[in-house]
Amino acid sequence: MAQCAKRRPRPLVWVVVALLAVATALVLPACRGQTAGPSDIQMTMQVAPSPAAVGPAEITLALRGADGSPVLGATVDVEGTMNHAGMVPVRVRTEPLGEGRYATRDFHFTMAGDWIIIVQAALADGRKVERTFELKGVAGEGMGKPADPAGQMQH
């Protein structure tokens, strides 16, 4: 007598699916900036920790040419700002990590809310590239409390 084999979910499959989901979640925070300057330069940004919160953060930019080759020898400056009056921008220079990647060392998110990250890169060949990234919903210090207890920095 023929019996249908019972199809049970194989645990290993679900482990793989879960790992892929985690990997996707880790990759997703990277976003592509708006274009200004040479369009053959691709720039992607990653912010750690993610999700971003008030306090120290590391912003990493990856610069690649049209053929995917890393852009070496660039001078990359990062300005973090917000779209409201009285905002004091946070400006830092990055350090090269190699392979076309550049990271900030002393960047701080000073306020909670929606940030705009403006990246200016001076390429080794003299060209300048600017990209603007939106980073929405930077959390306040300590589980969503306002960044400043006095409330002056809230918006």
Ligand SMILES: [Cu+2]
């Ligand atoms: Cu602000």
